[in-house]
Amino acid sequence: MxxxxxxxxxxxxxxxxxxxxxxxxxxxxxxxxxxxxxxxxxxxxxxxxxxxxxxxxxxxxxxxxxxxxxxxxxxxxxxxxxxxxxxxxxxxxxxxxxxxxxxxxxxxxxxxxxxxxxxxxxxxxxxxxxxxxxxxxxxxxxxxxxxxxxxxxxxxxxxxxxxxxxxxxxxxxxxxxxxxxxxxxxxxxxxxxxxxxxxxxxxFVCPTEDVAAARGLGRLLISSYLTVPVYAAFHDWLGRGEILKPMHDAWAAGDRATANQVIPDEVVDDLIVHGSxxxxxxxxxxxxxxxxxxxxxxxxxxxxxxxxxxxxxxxx
CATH class of the missing domain: 3.20.20.30 (Luciferase-like domain)
Known part of the structure; x- marks a missing residue:
């Protein structure tokens, strides 16, 4: 190993x-x-x-x-x-x-x-x-x-x-x-x-089979971190700029709740490990x-x- x-x-x-x-x-x-x-x-x-x-x-x-x-x-x-x-x-x-x-x-x-x-x-x-x-x-x-x-x-x-x-x-x-x-x-x-x-x-690993809970926590973390300029630029480079644009727009408007909501499940599942x-x-x-x-x-x-x-x- x-x-x-x-x-x-x-x-x-x-x-x-x-x-x-x-x-x-x-x-x-x-x-x-x-x-x-x-x-x-x-x-x-x-x-x-x-x-x-x-x-x-x-x-x-x-x-x-x-x-x-x-x-x-x-x-x-x-x-x-x-x-x-x-x-x-x-x-x-x-x-x-x-x-x-x-x-x-x-x-x-x-x-x-x-x-x-x-x-x-x-x-x-x-x-x-x-x-x-x-x-x-x-x-x-x-x-x-x-x-x-x-x-x-x-x-x-x-x-x-x-x-x-x-x-x-x-x-x-x-x-x-x-x-x-x-x-x-x-x-x-x-x-x-x-x-x-x-x-x-x-x-980042969330060891739970409660998918909704894991994704909810994941969205909070993603909106907190990936709106920081260096991480935003990182994910632009990785190719997620377009899919994360609604989050960035809502965050820039001061609407954190919407910023969390518009993060797609696929992005959360990509970046947060969860399950058994x-x-x-x-x-x-x-x-x-x-x-x-x-x-x-x-x-x-x-x-x-x-x-x-x-x-x-x-x-x-």
Whole structure:
């Protein structure tokens, strides 16, 4: 079996109450734990705990924003997790969004492509233990050197949706991280990064046979995410621009209810995995068959204990 990842922490479960579940994951068939960073836990603390609870798991951030920590602090934090999990930590970085960067963290969201490129270049040098004094196009570093550079340095992956960032990932990183896609979209993304290059995707999974409930939650998520400009452009590129136009028009008019209603079932079913645990596993496997290396399941709430959903979704 290939890689099979899970997104932690789970919605509604306090971080400290993940211990027993995380300990079970390797024997259940999970290979990876990946975190996210929005307004809940930070991306790194859960991985520090997972490194102790389950030393066989690969750990990754998907993603840590390049704007919300200074470059030096980002290198220090990555080095800490890399020391706790030698050769098992992947630093996934990306631009995040103006809401998180500007509205919540009071940082300017400018030149995202260049900032990401420069951050990768800095991190490569810093995590290798070099003293960095460099004027990059988007920031300047003077005499930074990690006191404890990790051995080996962690792999670096980039959050990437469209060709420009996907090509940057291929050129300067060790893998690409994407999300909000269907199995049928994977070949188009794979074509941009080529073979023999790790492609990771977060996959939203709602393990319930209540189709109406799953689609209702899916519509809420799709209208929230795919109206963000970067995701709107991503789905234009994937070929969903026309079918999603009614949603965008309603959203722009301030009519969220209509925006949700006009999302076709086929789009929800493309982007949200739902059904019995067995059906969900089979659907996730379709992503792998289409060219994805590492599926990272993100369990959506169904009203049941999400820890039981993680157990049920383990590969057979």
């Amino acid at each position: 290939g890689r099979w990842g899970i997104t932690l922490p789970l919605t509604g479960v306090p971080l400290a109450e993940h211990r027993e579940l995380v300990k079970e994951l390797p024997d259940a068939g999970y290979t990876d734990v990946w975190t996210a960073e929005t307004a809940g836990t930070d991306a790194f603390t859960p991985l520090a705990l997972a490194a102790e609870w389950a030393p066989r798991l690969r750990l990754g951030t998907a993603i840590a924003p390049v704007y919300t920590r200074g470059p030096g602090l980002l290198a220090m934090t990555a080095a800490t997790i890399a020391e706790l999990a030698p050769d098992r930590f992947v630093l996934g970085i990306g631009t995040s969004s103006p809401v998180i960067v500007t509205n919540w963290n009071s940082q300017e969201f400018t030149e995202p492509f260049a900032r990401t490129r420069d951050t990768v270049r800095f991190l490569r040098s810093a995590l290798a233990g070099e003293k960095v004094s460099q004027k990059y196009p988007t920031f300047e570093i003077s005499k930074f050197k990690l006191e404890r550079p990790p051995q080996p340095p962690p792999k670096i992956m980039l959050a990437a949706l469209r060709p420009g960032m996907l090509k940057l990932a291929r050129k300067q990183a060790d893998g690409a991280i994407t999300n909000w896609l269907a199995p049928s979209d994977v070949p188009k993304i794979r074509a941009e990064v080529g073979p023999d290059f790790e492609l990771v995707a977060r996959i 645990p067995q059906q969900c596993r089979e659907r996730v496997a379709e992503y792998v068959a289409a060219g994805l290396d590492t599926p990272v399941i993100n369990v959506l709430p169904t009203g049941d204990d999400p820890r039981e959903a993680v157990r049920a979704l383990a590969p057979e």
